[in-house]
Amino acid sequence: MRLKTKNQEMALYAFKCIQEIKDKGDKELENKYKSKARSLPSMITHNGLLTTLTFLYAKAQGKNDKKDTAEKYLLIHIIVWLKKLENKDLDDEDIKCFLRHIAKEDFRRLLIISKEALSISQWIKRIAEGELEGNE
Numbered sequence: 001m002r003l004k005t006k007n008q009e010m011a012l013y014a015f016k017c018i019q020e021i022k023d024k025g026d027k028e029l030e031n032k033y034k035s036k037a038r039s040l041p042s043m044i045t046h047n048g049l050l051t052t053l054t055f056l057y058a059k060a061q062g063k064n065d066k067k068d069t070a071e072k073y074l075l076i077h078i079i080v081w082l083k084k085l086e087n088k089d090l091d092d093e094d095i096k097c098f099l100r101h102i103a104k105e106d107f108r109r110l111l112i113i114s115k116e117a118l119s120i121s122q123w124i125k126r127i128a129e130g131e132l133e134g135n136e
Contacts, residue, residue, distance in 0.1 A: 007123075010081075014123035017077040018131045024068065030132045032070035037128040040074060040121040049114040050102055053078065057095060074124070081120045082113060 004012075021033050036056075043052045053075060060072035076090050079098050090098075102113055 006119075010120050010123040011127070013081055013120065014127040015131075017073075017124055018127045021073060021128075021132065026068075027133065029068065029070060029073075033073060034128045034132040036070045036074050037121075037125045040078075041118055041125055044114065044118050044121055049110070049117050050099070053099060053102075053117075057099065061092075077124060078117055078120060082117060 021030055024030075040052070043055070047055070056071045056075040060069050060075060075095060079090060079095065083098065102110060105113065
């Protein structure tokens with residue numbers, strides 16, 4: 001059994017997330033995902049995790065003409081990492097349930113969750129900047 005550091009696990013997960021976006025074959029989605037990924041760590045730092053995730057959720061819901069949005073993918077990628085899920089097929093109810101769950105957490109636990117979300121968002125940002133086209 002080979003042991004991996006948390007950073008290695010995050011990097012591998014971020015590569016999987018970016019590959020998922022690339023596999024869609026939608027350059028507009030890649031461009032928007034990269035742009036949103038760039039701002040995600042600072043949004044979490046300045047606005048807080050709950051506010052940032054709620055913002056992404058609202059943006060994803062506001063674009064009913066297109067099912068797959070950059071905001072929705074980022075939101076799902078962060079939640080899947082935080083919940084340590086194997087399945088990425090989260091529906092609206094799963095997302096709302098998670099948002100309600102972290103809204104109920106005490107300050108210390110929310111701080112731990114936020115730190116974890118910030119770390120994975122930084123990895124997603126790094127990999128997206130290197131792997132996705134657009135927004136240069």
